[in-house]
Amino acid sequence: MYIWLSNIFILSLKEVKSLLSDLILVALMVYFFTVAVVVAAKGASQEVRNAPVAVADHDVSALSLRLRDAVRPPHFKIPESVSDEDVQRHMDLGDYYFVLDIPPNYEKDYLDGRKPRIQILVDATAMTLAGTGTGYLSSVLADELGKSATDYGRAGQSPAEPAVLKAEPAVNVMFNPNSSAIWHMGVVQIVGNLTLLTLMLSGAAVIREKERGTIEHLLVMPVSASEIAIAKVCANGSVIVLLALVSLWCIVHAGLGVPIEGSMWLLTGGMLIYVLSFASLGILLAVLAPSMPQFGLLCIPVYMLVYLLAGATSPVESMPETMQKIIQISPTTQFVSFVQDVVHRGSGIDDVYRRLLIMLGQGLFFLILALSRFKSMLSRQ
Numbered sequence: 001m002y003i004w005l006s007n008i009f010i011l012s013l014k015e016v017k018s019l020l021s022d023l024i025l026v027a028l029m030v031y032f033f034t035v036a037v038v039v040a041a042k043g044a045s046q047e048v049r050n051a052p053v054a055v056a057d058h059d060v061s062a063l064s065l066r067l068r069d070a071v072r073p074p075h076f077k078i079p080e081s082v083s084d085e086d087v088q089r090h091m092d093l094g095d096y097y098f099v100l101d102i103p104p105n106y107e108k109d110y111l112d113g114r115k116p117r118i119q120i121l122v123d124a125t126a127m128t129l130a131g132t133g134t135g136y137l138s139s140v141l142a143d144e145l146g147k148s149a150t151d152y153g154r155a156g157q158s159p160a161e162p163a164v165l166k167a168e169p170a171v172n173v174m175f176n177p178n179s180s181a182i183w184h185m186g187v188v189q190i191v192g193n194l195t196l197l198t199l200m201l202s203g204a205a206v207i208r209e210k211e212r213g214t215i216e217h218l219l220v221m222p223v224s225a226s227e228i229a230i231a232k233v234c235a236n237g238s239v240i241v242l243l244a245l246v247s248l249w250c251i252v253h254a255g256l257g258v259p260i261e262g263s264m265w266l267l268t269g270g271m272l273i274y275v276l277s278f279a280s281l282g283i284l285l286a287v288l289a290p291s292m293p294q295f296g297l298l299c300i301p302v303y304m305l306v307y308l309l310a311g312a313t314s315p316v317e318s319m320p321e322t323m324q325k326i327i328q329i330s331p332t333t334q335f336v337s338f339v340q341d342v343v344h345r346g347s348g349i350d351d352v353y354r355r356l357l358i359m360l361g362q363g364l365f366f367l368i369l370a371l372s373r374f375k376s377m378l379s380r381q
Helices: 002-020 023-032 035-043 062-070 084-093 106-111 127-151 181-212 215-219 225-253 264-288 292-308 321-329 331-345 349-379
Strands: 053-057 098-102 119-122
Touching: 002 023, 002 181, 002 225, 023 035, 023 181, 023 225, 035 181, 053 062, 053 084, 062 098, 062 106, 062 127, 084 098, 098 127, 119 127, 181 225, 181 264, 181 292, 181 331, 225 264, 225 349, 264 292, 264 331, 264 349, 292 331, 321 331, 331 349
Parallel strands: 053 098
Antiparallel strands: 098 119
């Protein structure tokens, strides 16, 4: 056992030295865990920010002005006044995404209990912003009307209308209180980059040995196939985990302000288990692919499948029930849930140990399968 571990350690050092000698690959890894994370977190947000709004106010009352003042940054720009004749032209030019059309006598009808309506004109060419922004805008107006109803007493309710007991929900946000997409997108991007680089680097280490002809040098050394494969998994996995941890530290302390609620030690352990599991899959794909281009083409659909169905971009619960059961065999599905639990919800080992055990079992399965194919590949050299 001591000799086996010593051989793995020496081979791992050789792999790390070979990896760090490729400056282009090192620069790519650094980019993946720094610039790519920040750009994805801040640039790919689906939140409504500084959306241009105009108001066609035909009432010009205290209530209409109050509703207009309720629409303010950071979600919307300060509303501008616009006439009916200019509404269509400005929306066609993209000057405004939303236009509030407040009808005449709006305040009077509201005080008389007639329940007048405000029309919201939306530029639907900006699809994501149109859908999300309409909900934001409707919520802002509804909240302001609720406050005005309190200020006016029983205003807005007809004298003949019977009293109705209404239940008002009280929402307490425990995690991500401002519903910031940066908190989610930054962590999700790290998980995605961690998955892609683990798959590519572990497999590329095998392909590189075959293309350079150094695989024959390993065969004449007193090392076994398991030592060679496990050394490649450990070397590449440790470098990737180190970069991922540095990236997490950066998004916590250097600009994005994403807090980590759980233990960093637990998060590090989960990353190591996941990387070792997925690196075994990368070696398996590298053994099946005869060249680097074919390996790259094989990795792309595998990565897209496991990542898009893992629950990082959309909930697993929104998928068909059969797919929900099938996708559980992927370590990425377990890892995404594990990271979300630890980083955002502050979960401890008692809450996530089942996911760690599942990832560990999946990793052992992939490793055994990869070793069997790796031995077959070496025997053909």
